[in-house]
Amino acid sequence: MSVRRLAEDSVQPTSFAFSEENAAWAKKRIALYPEGRQQSAVIPLLMRAQEQDGWVTRATIETVAGMLDMPYIRVLEVATFYTQFQLQPVGTRAHIQVCGTTPCMLRGAEDIRAVCQKHIHAEPHHLNADGTMSWEEVECAGACVNAPMVTIGFDTYEDLTTERFEEILLAFRDGKGDTIKPGPQIDRQFSAAQSGRTTLLADVEHIEHEHVDNGPVDPPKKATRPGRKREVDDEAAPGIKGPSPEGKVSSERAEAEENEAGGPARAKPDQTMREGATGGESPAEEPTKARSKPAARKPATRKSKE
Numbered sequence: 001m002s003v004r005r006l007a008e009d010s011v012q013p014t015s016f017a018f019s020e021e022n023a024a025w026a027k028k029r030i031a032l033y034p035e036g037r038q039q040s041a042v043i044p045l046l047m048r049a050q051e052q053d054g055w056v057t058r059a060t061i062e063t064v065a066g067m068l069d070m071p072y073i074r075v076l077e078v079a080t081f082y083t084q085f086q087l088q089p090v091g092t093r094a095h096i097q098v099c100g101t102t103p104c105m106l107r108g109a110e111d112i113r114a115v116c117q118k119h120i121h122a123e124p125h126h127l128n129a130d131g132t133m134s135w136e137e138v139e140c141a142g143a144c145v146n147a148p149m150v151t152i153g154f155d156t157y158e159d160l161t162t163e164r165f166e167e168i169l170l171a172f173r174d175g176k177g178d179t180i181k182p183g184p185q186i187d188r189q190f191s192a193a194q195s196g197r198t199t200l201l202a203d204v205e206h207i208e209h210e211h212v213d214n215g216p217v218d219p220p221k222k223a224t225r226p227g228r229k230r231e232v233d234d235e236a237a238p239g240i241k242g243p244s245p246e247g248k249v250s251s252e253r254a255e256a257e258e259n260e261a262g263g264p265a266r267a268k269p270d271q272t273m274r275e276g277a278t279g280g281e282s283p284a285e286e287p288t289k290a291r292s293k294p295a296a297r298k299p300a301t302r303k304s305k306e
C-alpha cells in the first residue's frame with residue numbers, strides 16, 4: 001500500500017469553497033450533531049468536498065477545519081487515514097482502486113494492476129495522457145469472496161479476469177462506464193456459490209402442495225421446565241422430553257407379554273442362565289429342567305404415569 005500524503009504543491013489549488021448547494025447541505029449536516037459535537041461532521045464534509053472537486057486538497061482540509069472549529073492536523077489525520085479520500089488529482093472519468101490484499105492477490109490482482117499500468121500509467125496516482133483515468137492499489141474492499149475486484153466511484157466490479165477488466169477500463173476511458181453493470185462479472189448472484197446453490201435445495205412449491213394435500217401440520221407440543229413458568233418447545237429442549245407416546249406400554253400389557261413369552265424375564269440368575277454363575281443366587285436346577293429358552297428380552301418399557 002502506498003504512503004498517503006498530500007499532493008505536490010504544484011497541483012494544489014490556492015483555495016476551496018463549497019458550491020452554494022453544497023454549502024447549504026453542509027450547514028444542515030453540521031446542525032444534526034449536538035452542541036459541541038459538530039466535529040463529528042468531518043467525514044461527511046470531506047466526502048462532499050471530494051464529490052464536488054474529485055479529490056481532497058490542502059485548501060479543502062483547511063476550509064473544513066475552519067467550518068468545524070478543528071485544528072488542521074486533526075482533519076489531515078482523517079483525510080490521510082481513509083483510502084476513500086483521494087489526496088491527488090484523479091481522472092475525470094474514473095479513478096480505479098485495485099484491491100491488493102491477500103485473497104485478491106491470490107486470485108490475480110497483479111494481472112489487474114498490470115492492465116492499469118498498461119492503459120493508464122506505470123505508477124499509481126498518476127493521470128493518463130488526457131487526464132481521464134487514474135489508478136491506485138488499496139487494501140481489502142470487503143468483496144473477497146468475489147476476488148479479484150476493483151472499486152470505481154461508488155461501485156465495485158468483481159470476479160474479474162484480465163480480459164473482462166480491460167473491457168471495463170476501456171469503457172470508462174471512452175466515457176461509457178455507465179454501460180457496465182457493477183457487481184460480479186460472471187454468472188453468479190452476489191457472492192453465492194459460483195457452482196450454484198448448495199443448500200436449501202428442496203422444491204418449495206412441492207412442499208407447499210404436500211402441506212395442502214396432507215392437511216395442516218400440528219403445532220409443536222409445549223413442555224414446561226420444572227420451576228419455570230416459560231413454556232419450552234420439545235424440540236428446543238430435548239433434555240426434558242418425555243417418552244414418545246408410541247414407546248409407552250402399560251405395566252399390565254408388559255406383564256402379559258412376559259408371561260406369554262415363558263415367564264418373567266426378571267428371574268434371578270442361576271447357572272443355567274449365566275456361564276460361571278455360582279448358583280448361590282437361586283436354587284440350582286437340572287440343566288434339562290432349565291427353561292427351554294430364556295424369556296425374550298423386551299424392549300425397554302416404562303411404567304405409564306397413570
Ligand code: FES
Nearest residue numbers: 099104140143144
Ligand atoms: S481481499 Fe480484495 S476485496 Fe477483500
